[in-house]
Amino acid sequence: AQSVTQLGSHVSVSEGALVLLRCNYSSSVPPYLFWYVQYPNQGLQLLLKYTSAATLVKGINGFEAEFKKSETSFHLTKPSAHMSDAAEYFCAVSLTGNQFYFGTGTSLTVIP
């Protein structure tokens, strides 16, 4: 069965500091992996996706994620946090590229 685990339901960082949001997946074969962001009272927006091309994936708003098969991880990073990055972040996995399974989310707070 496919699943994702997001370590840390709440993460706080200072403005300008490194953002690191963790995601580990459970899958018997390399899956498709996604990171989505959700701002209050809005739908989810795709940040980036891994589809077995490059292991380091660059997304929008300066975010990137690295697929590490040996660690079954797909952590999301950003070198310097902005106030506008405060939101809920979801990792999602799919084996087929169609049916998606989302993690429980990580709420990011940026401290000025």
Next chain:
Amino acid sequence: EAGVAQSPRYKIIEKRQSVAFWCNPISGHATLYWYQQILGQGPKLLIQFQNNGVVDDSQLPKDRFSAERLKGVDSTLKIQPAKLEDSAVYLCASSLGAGESYNEQFFGPGTRLTVL
């Protein structure tokens, strides 16, 4: 390009009542998804359509939930009768269903349902 539209944005009903949600996907998107997002949790896929056919409804509580996508465009999700545990945000998403970005999902703003 217009995004995924959903209505209503908010709905409050009493348990055992019925409710329906509407979704209009991005024009040309063949695949449509309905998700349930309970407070503090990630979205859970309820049903996925490819054009007007069902691809996956394994997590849809079929005794009370139903969904249709007539003509492969708009979709409605219905709950009858509602239970307290149905309180959640119902998200609709759509994707092209073909091409390189076939699985990139675009989400609507959601409908927040409160069951009293």
